[in-house]
Amino acid sequence: MLGNSFGRMFKVTACGESYGDALVAIIDGCPAGLEISDAEVQIELDTRRPGTSPLDSPRQETDQVHIFAGVRDGVTTGAPLGMIIYNVDRHDIHVQQYRDVKDLIRPGHAEYAHMVKYGKFADWCGAGRGSGRETCMRVAAGAVAKKILAAHGMEALGHVSECMGIKAREMGFEDIKAHYRKNLINCSDPEAAEKMIERVLEIKEEGDTAGGIVEVVVRGVPPGLGEPVFDKLNATIAHGLMSIGAIKGVEFGTGFNTARMKGSEANDIPYLDENGRVRFRTNHAGGIEGGVSNGEDIVVRLAVKPTSTISIDQQTVNMAEMKEQKLAAITRRDPTITARVVAVAEAMIRITLVDHLMMWRGYDAVQNIEHPWS
């Protein structure tokens, strides 16, 4: 397996499986002089943690994080940050459940592909490294990125904007922030949230699971962030978001609907605001033009598929015996992961933004230019 690092200058490398001993993230490129504590990272982790809501998996993980490297006296030293979370809820009963079905393809999961890739050595327990459990370390790393962004005036907040056909009203950054994480479904429109929760609980009753759409808005991004060709800001954000398990689509600004517009409708028209700064009258672009931020809020949406593990019998294939058979209903599962994805999506966006900021600053410092407009 490759690809356990993300980022170029603010580079997160992680390891750890769903039912392994521990998960670790190393942040290479972590700047010195940043005050950060276990508790601060914990706050973010707690928003992703399972076992706390009827909408989530009942798995009891404390997700207690410890920063074991890169910090002295509560401040980063410039050395890479090391963070560890021990897995606690991996009791024999659960391991046995996985062992019982280890030769079966669990529909919607990556088992079949892993079996082909790693043969009989593929980790059969709880999807191993392919489990959503790895997103813990994304969130932990994102908590560090969040602090760096805050020092540069940037803030990224997400919520569930749609769930099983129920849409939140259109909301800007301030709206999302006003009711941020106030309910089980993490939707900042309280009325929609209530309906979403009700709907998910119904679906849970059926033994089934629900998908949804997460929207993240970033305020305070300076114009100029992002590299104009292969590493466009939207391209790298999309990379990060699409690397979260269960994500089937990513769109920016008006997104897929932009494809149905004319140029005269889709173009965001610039003007000078009362402070003489360039602003745009609309934000169809979602804050990114030509792969580079334009100073408007970055707006991105992710399609989250319904949890693959369901409490309903399914047909499948037994890879050891190469025959079709039934996979029995599984009760330990998330009725929806959409609410939990919010924290992971925010984290990936934050990490990406810090990475771009450092890349830009790196060459900008040796450029011989004035920045009259920034």
Added chain:
Amino acid sequence: MLGNSFGRMFKVTACGESYGDALVAIIDGCPAGLEISDAEVQIELDTRRPGTSPLDSPRQETDQVHIFAGVRDGVTTGAPLGMIIYNVDRHDIHVQQYRDVKDLIRPGHAEYAHMVKYGKFADWCGAGRGSGRETCMRVAAGAVAKKILAAHGMEALGHVSECMGIKAREMGFEDIKAHYRKNLINCSDPEAAEKMIERVLEIKEEGDTAGGIVEVVVRGVPPGLGEPVFDKLNATIAHGLMSIGAIKGVEFGTGFNTARMKGSEANDIPYLDENGRVRFRTNHAGGIEGGVSNGEDIVVRLAVKPTSTISIDQQTVNMAEMKEQKLAAITRRDPTITARVVAVAEAMIRITLVDHLMMWRGYDAVQNIEHPWS
């Protein structure tokens, strides 16, 4: 600027601006023993070339490619492939047109961001490196990737599946191939194509431009391609596709609509086909589960925004004088780039697939495993 390389093992690095002397791509990691000629790469480039259809820009570029490194006697030697295209249609009259508006933000383009990033040194001519012209070299590199994929039984084909509200009927790989690139809009549904073309020409008459949706389907991808965490196959494909200018969204399989499904509906159920191979009864996942291919066709769609350059006056900001003013209508433009994006999207997907194939083969060769199912 950074980010002019794409890929890890099959790594494409490119340079060149819209109105510079030439565009070059270097493919590091190009395998030896591959027969490839200028003519073969040219075929792909001709599908992207402007100036040949009333739907495209009238810019007259021959896009004549020459492989100047990495090949001896028509076969690759293992040395990096070097390809060059000289810009020919960059006459004074056009340069002057750009010079006249060099301080104006052209709505929908990245000018403002580039001015902030590179100050007065930002290339004002035809969007410089930020122009869609750079996609030539993506297509050239993609032509090489196409040959490698063919040797491994993979084929990626795209078409325009929607344009300004007109949708092609649902089509699988064989359908798309049957009418592949048979009309100006590159839509494989002839009836829809006719309506799309008519609609774009109407919009062109208005001085306006049209967006659309491109769909690419890949046949023959073996199960196991893609890395399970940050470099999921869909994540890296999304990176590549979203790095094409004008793309505002990317989705796989049932995409955003998966978010409106229940788990029992979205899960693709595996079975054994008549050859005893694992297949899936549906393909909501678009061929990728947990970031790794499952052997079904990869299905991906891209939202293409309407061309930003329109033949209608627009309000804008003059950055030299920091005042609002009018940007006059521009006649040299693409009424829609959707048809031309097909070639670029195919190229980025092909490059990404070869890159993953080489990464996988790299560690697989040192693994101590059997591959009973592949």
Added chain:
Amino acid sequence: MLGNSFGRMFKVTACGESYGDALVAIIDGCPAGLEISDAEVQIELDTRRPGTSPLDSPRQETDQVHIFAGVRDGVTTGAPLGMIIYNVDRHDIHVQQYRDVKDLIRPGHAEYAHMVKYGKFADWCGAGRGSGRETCMRVAAGAVAKKILAAHGMEALGHVSECMGIKAREMGFEDIKAHYRKNLINCSDPEAAEKMIERVLEIKEEGDTAGGIVEVVVRGVPPGLGEPVFDKLNATIAHGLMSIGAIKGVEFGTGFNTARMKGSEANDIPYLDENGRVRFRTNHAGGIEGGVSNGEDIVVRLAVKPTSTISIDQQTVNMAEMKEQKLAAITRRDPTITARVVAVAEAMIRITLVDHLMMWRGYDAVQNIEHPWS
């Protein structure tokens, strides 16, 4: 700080400071199906461990390693390998000693540079991340690489070939192996070893420290390993070796003396051996020509400077008060680290070889070539 990863496909990322809680290494690209246990890695670590010889630092670290990720039932799963070592000997008395001199530049160390780089946040305790303690994780990762190499018929062994003017006799791979790690100085020539030990103990008595030269020989490297331009096998090995603290020079084969030879003397002449395989009559090249292995033993030597920490008073600068002052003699130190560098040098070479093997295999698998000679 950046640069805490090494390798492209077999990629080791590490963190942890001399007096932090723990050191961790993550190996991304670790192949599946490899049997590996804590005990096996421990064997290698024990050869690097301080506190066991009068030639080493008396610091009492058990260097107990635990593989916490990437392994199930004693076999790698393909997931990244995670390894952790807790620091145990970091008692208040030692921390206080470092605190007492935290504003002083310790001659020969990187303090001054770190202060400039990280300001007052630079880790003052035991050189922080800049300490040789980080080499634990290189050795741990190297133990994994060693097993992979063994499966491909490669073996890298080192010894101390020179120490304070005392030279071991010229030795080939078999000679080094015959007396491998049989004495405190890790020199495979027993007679020279005895004199070296005696000399180092004398120097230790003076409160001083000793340098030396380490030689590593690799047997079984197939011809063809290494990339012909920037990532030549010798270039990447030199990168890895020169990244070990205290290394001031690296040379291959006849090394600096090759510069004093004529072409007719330096060229290694090929011939066919009794099995019809290409061999070379001499090995001035040290097994690498044009950056690629030629099938002969790789021979590399490293110059190790004497330990910077000495038990003799030294003049220095107090950076807080910006005045010159005395740094008192320090007793807890390594009389020489040359013997301990052997394990680290072997590890870096092993990691580099596996990395190259995986890169080569990656593109070779998609090449359309026969390998008649390999």
Added chain:
Amino acid sequence: MLGNSFGRMFKVTACGESYGDALVAIIDGCPAGLEISDAEVQIELDTRRPGTSPLDSPRQETDQVHIFAGVRDGVTTGAPLGMIIYNVDRHDIHVQQYRDVKDLIRPGHAEYAHMVKYGKFADWCGAGRGSGRETCMRVAAGAVAKKILAAHGMEALGHVSECMGIKAREMGFEDIKAHYRKNLINCSDPEAAEKMIERVLEIKEEGDTAGGIVEVVVRGVPPGLGEPVFDKLNATIAHGLMSIGAIKGVEFGTGFNTARMKGSEANDIPYLDENGRVRFRTNHAGGIEGGVSNGEDIVVRLAVKPTSTISIDQQTVNMAEMKEQKLAAITRRDPTITARVVAVAEAMIRITLVDHLMMWRGYDAVQNIEHPWS
């Protein structure tokens, strides 16, 4: 083949073979606002060019460089810089000479390894990509780096400090600069130079070739450059230097002789100079401690082996017929490449320094620290 890129932020990617059409380098990460012309790059290239001295190959290459991308009106725009050099002296007679011996291993060259790696497709003409001809583009890229360094007060100059036993006297930066490139052998000690030239011409008469040692000194490097672990400044410089064909050893400061010193001798003692800046009384470290620059001159030496191509018959192996045979004397060759390596070594060091500067500036810009001492 992989590894045709060097650098992380100031990243040079190159292609082109000895007898291909052209050589190209792309510099990704080239900052905007840098005045650079073809002529300026040409000056550096002319110092490396063959065919101008009795010590060099008679191959007549003009090495005329053209910057075809990344520059507008003589100033960089921030877009990647593209540079091209066409090969002109590749007449049939020379190609035929290579064709005649295409199945023979030329002793000292990488042919055998390339044959194993790329099979029958390995480029047989003039060593293909493995030829020293590729170093043109290193020098071209180095010319750009040189200008950036100059703007930051850094200057790297090299000379031949030893040739076939004849040593230049010990020289500092000012000494080297005083007689910089004043003679055919590029040795800044005029008396030694005369003897060196005489000796090389004698060896040339014998049909043989000569090795030598190149020394490069860098003035003006600020303390703090370099990353403390795997990407130490010396490690990455060594990587760059050892990636030049024919280099068999690299050492910093007192180098291999440091291994023969005691700690009390080798430690460079810091003091405060008359401006209150930290300086060191000696420079055994060669300006780098713990992998990070300490403000003293960087001093590095490279062992250059004698040119492999000699005008004397040699025994070798015919790989097509798998039999031993004679390789006839070759007249077109460099009696020594040591003088020409100076330009290449300077280039690699310059590129590496700019790369480190940009990396450091990247994270430093987001650090929350003061730099009281820099």
